[in-house]
Amino acid sequence: MSMLSVLPSSLRRLTVAVALVGTLATAQAATATAQVFDPTVHTLENGLEIVVIPNHRAPIVTQMLWYKVGAADEPLGKSGIAHYLEHLMFKGTEKVGPFEFSQLIERHGGRDNAMTSWDFTAYHQTVASEQLEMVMELEADRMRNLRLAEELVLPERDVILEERLSRIDNDPAAQLAEMASAALFVHHPYGTPIIGWEHEIRQLTTEDALDFYETWYVPNNAILIVAGDVEPEEVIRLAETHYGPISSGTLPERTRVAEPKQWAPRRVELTSPRVGQASFSIRYLAPSYHRSLDDSAPEAAYALQVASELLSGATGRLYRRLVVEQEIAASAGASYSPTAYDLTTFTFWGSPRPEVEPEQVEEAIRAEIDLLLEEGVNEREVERAKQRLLDSAVFARDSVAGPAYAFGMALTAGGSVEEVETWPERVREVTAEQVEAALALVIRSERSVTSVLRPEPTS
Amino acid sequence: MRRGTWHQMYYTANRFLAVATVASLSLAIVLLPRAAAALEPQRVVSPGGIEAWLIQDDSNPLLSLSFAFRGGAAEQPEGLEGVAALAMSLLTEGAGEYDSEAFQDALADHSIELSFSASQDRLSGALLTLTRHQDKAFSLLRQAMTEPRFDPDAVERLRQQFQVVQARRAQDPSTIAWRTLYSLLFGNHPYARPSEGTPESLGAIEIEDLRAYVGEQLARDRLYVAAAGDIDPDTLGRLLDETFGPLPEEGAAFQAQEVTPNAEGGLLIVERDQPQSNVVLGHAGIARDDPDFIAATLVNHVLGGSTFSSRLFMQVREERGLAYSVYTGLSTLDKAPLLVGGVGSENARVAEALGLIQAEWQRLGEEGPTEEELQTAKDYLLGSFALSLSSSPRISNTLLQLQLDDLGIDYMERRQELIEAVTLEDARRVAKRLLDADALTVVVVGKPGGLVSTREPPGES
Numbered sequence: 064m065s066m067l068s069v070l071p072s073s074l075r076r077l078t079v080a081v082a083l084v085g086t087l088a089t090a091q092a093a094t095a096t097a098q099v100f101d102p103t104v105h106t107l108e109n110g111l112e113i114v115v116i117p118n119h120r121a122p123i124v125t126q127m128l129w130y131k132v133g134a135a136d137e138p139l140g141k142s143g144i145a146h147y148l149e150h151l152m153f154k155g156t157e158k159v160g161p162f163e164f165s166q167l168i169e170r171h172g173g174r175d176n177a178m179t180s181w182d183f184t185a186y187h188q189t190v191a192s193e194q195l196e197m198v199m200e201l202e203a204d205r206m207r208n209l210r211l212a213e214e215l216v217l218p219e220r221d222v223i224l225e226e227r228l229s230r231i232d233n234d235p236a237a238q239l240a241e242m243a244s245a246a247l248f249v250h251h252p253y254g255t256p257i258i259g260w261e262h263e264i265r266q267l268t269t270e271d272a273l274d275f276y277e278t279w280y281v282p283n284n285a286i287l288i289v290a291g292d293v294e295p296e297e298v299i300r301l302a303e304t305h306y307g308p309i310s311s312g313t314l315p316e317r318t319r320v321a322e323p324k325q326w327a328p329r330r331v332e333l334t335s336p337r338v339g340q341a342s343f344s345i346r347y348l349a350p351s352y353h354r355s356l357d358d359s360a361p362e363a364a365y366a367l368q369v370a371s372e373l374l375s376g377a378t379g380r381l382y383r384r385l386v387v388e389q390e391i392a393a394s395a396g397a398s399y400s401p402t403a404y405d406l407t408t409f410t411f412w413g414s415p416r417p418e419v420e421p422e423q424v425e426e427a428i429r430a431e432i433d434l435l436l437e438e439g440v441n442e443r444e445v446e447r448a449k450q451r452l453l454d455s456a457v458f459a460r461d462s463v464a465g466p467a468y469a470f471g472m473a474l475t476a477g478g479s480v481e482e483v484e485t486w487p488e489r490v491r492e493v494t495a496e497q498v499e500a501a502l503a504l505v506i507r508s509e510r511s512v513t514s515v516l517r518p519e520p521t522s
Numbered sequence: 523m524r525r526g527t528w529h530q531m532y533y534t535a536n537r538f539l540a541v542a543t544v545a546s547l548s549l550a551i552v553l554l555p556r557a558a559a560a561l562e563p564q565r566v567v568s569p570g571g572i573e574a575w576l577i578q579d580d581s582n583p584l585l586s587l588s589f590a591f592r593g594g595a596a597e598q599p600e601g602l603e604g605v606a607a608l609a610m611s612l613l614t615e616g617a618g619e620y621d622s623e624a625f626q627d628a629l630a631d632h633s634i635e636l637s638f639s640a641s642q643d644r645l646s647g648a649l650l651t652l653t654r655h656q657d658k659a660f661s662l663l664r665q666a667m668t669e670p671r672f673d674p675d676a677v678e679r680l681r682q683q684f685q686v687v688q689a690r691r692a693q694d695p696s697t698i699a700w701r702t703l704y705s706l707l708f709g710n711h712p713y714a715r716p717s718e719g720t721p722e723s724l725g726a727i728e729i730e731d732l733r734a735y736v737g738e739q740l741a742r743d744r745l746y747v748a749a750a751g752d753i754d755p756d757t758l759g760r761l762l763d764e765t766f767g768p769l770p771e772e773g774a775a776f777q778a779q780e781v782t783p784n785a786e787g788g789l790l791i792v793e794r795d796q797p798q799s800n801v802v803l804g805h806a807g808i809a810r811d812d813p814d815f816i817a818a819t820l821v822n823h824v825l826g827g828s829t830f831s832s833r834l835f836m837q838v839r840e841e842r843g844l845a846y847s848v849y850t851g852l853s854t855l856d857k858a859p860l861l862v863g864g865v866g867s868e869n870a871r872v873a874e875a876l877g878l879i880q881a882e883w884q885r886l887g888e889e890g891p892t893e894e895e896l897q898t899a900k901d902y903l904l905g906s907f908a909l910s911l912s913s914s915p916r917i918s919n920t921l922l923q924l925q926l927d928d929l930g931i932d933y934m935e936r937r938q939e940l941i942e943a944v945t946l947e948d949a950r951r952v953a954k955r956l957l958d959a960d961a962l963t964v965v966v967v968g969k970p971g972g973l974v975s976t977r978e979p980p981g982e983s
Contacts, residue, residue, distance in 0.1 A: 118581075119581070120579060120581060120911070120912070120913075121561065121908050121911040121912060121917075122908050123908045123909055123911070123912060153830070162830065162831065162836070162840065165829070165830035165831070166830060166831045166898070169828060169829065169830060169831055169898065169901075169902050170898055170901045170902065170905075171901065171905050172901060172902050172903070172904055172905015172906040172907070172908075172909070173905065173906070173909070174829065174906070174909060175830075176829075189909050189912070190905075191905055191908060215840075217843070218839075218840065218841065218842055218843030219843060220843070221842075221843030221844070222839055222843045222845070222846050223846070224868075225798065225843070225844070225845050225846040225866065225867060225868060226846035228797050228798035228866070228868060229798055229846055229847065229866045232796075232797045232798065233695060233796050233797065233798050233800075233866075336693075336795070337693055337794070337795070337796065338693060339689045339690035339691065339692050339693030339694065340686050340687075340689045340690040340693075376630065377626045377630070378623075378626050378627055378629075378630040383623070386679060386683075387622075387623065387675075387679065390678075390679070393682055393683045393685075393686035393687075394683065394686075414686060415686075416682045416683075416686065417682055417685050417686060417689070417721065447630065447631060450631070450633070451630060451633055454633035454652060455633070457582065457583065457584060457652060458584065458633075458650070460582055461582050461584060461913050461914050461915075462912055462913035462916075463912040463913065464912065465913070518689075518693075
């Protein structure tokens with residue numbers, strides 16, 4: 064469950080070990096999402112897609128209901144409504160009282176939570192396998208029967224404002240990242256924070272939440288993913304019973320405004336006494352699995368995953384050059400997440416060693432980028448990166464919930480089950496030339512944002 | 523997932539969950555009957571006498587090994603804070619015939635994940651490997667522990683990385699809050715010192731300090747091992763001997779003493795220009811080996827341990843919207859158990875949130891939980907254990923924790939009985955014993971309105 068928390072708990076920081084140095088928590092390498100999970104798939108008449116991934120390791124089951132709607136689908140001026148609604152989904156229905164949903168699950172030793180991103184909103188529970196029907200009944204119930212009382216809705220808006228304070232306003236690195244995203248996406252809603260802008264959150268109403276709910280929370284806009292100690296036939300039978308009776312709805316087309324042609328590089332800097340250590344990054348607009356950039360080929364996303372892998376980690380190019388050889392950076396790497404409904408981001412990042420200015424790290428990263436464009440990558444580093452990505456798919460099979468996340472993210476971003484299942488083949492086919500072509504496509508200064516975080520000078 | 527991609531891009535409805543994990547790690551243990559056979563741990567003793575607990579499972583061709591040495595950062599020499607964590611990280615930066623780059627290449631080229639870490643009471647290691655690279659993985663592990671090189675360039679590189687991290691932590695409000703709280707509670711004890719070090723203490727560490735620390739602490743007399751995955755007991759036994767056999771039989775005598783946390787209570791504000799105040803608070807807890815520990819866990823669940831139904835969650839978050847995160851947890855430090863908690867609220871509203879927490883702390887101490895609350899807490903504890911067995915690393919970690927807590931290999935079977943045996947009377951008695959609002963030390967980082975410090979900053983009193 065801890066992978067769900069965006070911010071690590073401070074208690075954990077003090078009591079559990081030292082965090083791995085060399086990777087910034089906010090800039091981890093994007094890697095494999097899946098290999099052959101061999102799921103059973105089925106679609107109900109009302110349009111609900113079902114994916115079942117049996118895993119009999121422990122007598123538990125994870126139910127996830129993913130809606131193909133997220134913060135990037137919000138009406139203009141209503142930023143934060145997807146996330147606000149996600150919180151309000153715990154406030155009860157006609158049959159189930161406020162808070163009762165989670166408390167029922169807790170009484171059975173289960174855990175539940177939910178999450179919102181730009182492209183999805185997902186609700187999930189992990190319970191003993193014999194409780195699957197209970198959580199299905201509850202989740203199906205709140206797909207259509209949410210009841211919102213004003214006295215419950217308003218304090219929750221304050222909770223979200225507090226959440227925003229802890230995640231963003233209290234943290235200069237997050238404040239800067241918010242500005243960098245806004246600068247990179249000059250028109251597309253990915254430039255708007257998932258949690259929303261504070262002034263708009265303050266104006267959100269029950270009506271706004273219900274409008275969003277009525278529009279998007281229908282079976283033909285949802286994917287039910289069940290993983291764990293279950294049999295597919297039984298899952299489908301239960302889904303038929305509980306989700307089957309819900310009528311499908313009329314869905315609006317899911318289109319977001321596209322990025323215009325960008326003309327000039329942007330730079331955002333933040334200097335604050337609350338910053339303990341400088342850091343540097345360059346973000347570039349990049350294609351995703353399903354959205355091409357300048358008519359890029361579909362394999363570009365796979366090539367960029369390989370590129371990110373070979374650049375990152377303790378054996379990656381950037382760490383070897385900036386940290387080990389040049390001894391100017393404390394950490395350096397690249398990150399890329401190909402799973403997005405629209406365009407995505409490819410990022411180079413690094414933080415200077417003590418007594419080194421961020422400009423030196425910037426200069427060194429830019430030199431590495433030039434080198435990549437001029438001399439390309441070598442076969443050996445490409446092969447090593449591919450092998451690590453392929454192995455990561457085996458590790459992904461090990462956990463109960465891991466495959467469920469992989470399918471949920473892919474399917475809400477326009478992908479298919481088949482695509483997740485054939486991911487290793489696509490990675491295996493990537494060539495050094497494709498990696499070079501993809502990097503050349505992405506590394507264009509006029510589609511970039513450079514960001515620099517600095518501590519306030521003490522003198 | 524091995525390396526998630528999504529955690530940086532979404533928000534969850536709930537507060538941070540790690541505290542609950544810390545608090546329940548060693549106690550949320552019950553097995554549902556149908557799983558008992560598959561998940562029954564075996565005690566493996568190698569020909570050389572090294573013990574490990576194993577849950578064998580051939581459904582995926584991989585193996586997770588979790589192990590720990592008692593001791594940890596609390597055994598660091600004063601002034602050399604950070605030597606434990608730095609030494610642990612350096613174990614994978616050059617060993618035996620491999621220099622740092624060669625060692626990292628060997629790990630990466632075989633997709634082996636090997637890491638070491640230090641907490642106050644433990645040095646921990648984790649190995650995750652595909653079965654086909656198993657022998658290579660154990661060989662690298664052995665060399666890391668028994669032949670670390672501590673080459674000067676690697677030491678300097680990691681030292682500076684650690685200094686950068688600590689410079690960042692020094693400005694992190696939650697780290698500031700926790701460090702201040704531990705200083706106030708523990709005075710001169712090692713628990714009061716920043717276990718990961720400061721830029722200054724890290725700068726003082728010599729290569730010989732690293733060697734000495736590893737030589738004294740990585741010994742078989744304090745070792746615990748657990749494994750989960752595709753391996754049979756005989757193979758595991760052979761690998762245990764090859765890997766851990768070369769370690770010294772005995773390490774240095776432990777230095778850290780038992781300590782009673784300061785109970786004078788009171789409030790300290792660490793003024794800092796930020797819109798939301800970070801609050802942490804705590805006082806003495808109940809030890810893992812105390813007969814009242816399970817009752818204390820249930821009481822904590824009712825107070826602030828439960829994710830969505832605790833009294834603090836309901837009052838502070840649900841009813842008034844005063845915080846996103848409000849929680850409590852039992853912290854089972856070896857030498858001084860604690861009950862701690864925290865909340866984050868806008869500066870203008872934090873006094874109200876803190877007042878509610880203190881009032882509830884007192885009320886629950888006086889009255890204890892209701893019958894219904896106790897039952898809910900028991901049901902949760904009873905049912906939730908299986909959830910901690912959802913992947914090989916989680917299974918091996920759970921088996922390791924059972925050993926460290928000295929609960930016995932049959933604890934999974936006994937646990938249900940122990941939880942069910944807690945009566946309302948027990949819970950009330952333990953609530954009274956555990957909760958003492960007057961003894962709470964509170965640290966607030968921010969610019970809180972309506973609060974006044976009653977304590978001096980640590981080191982100045």
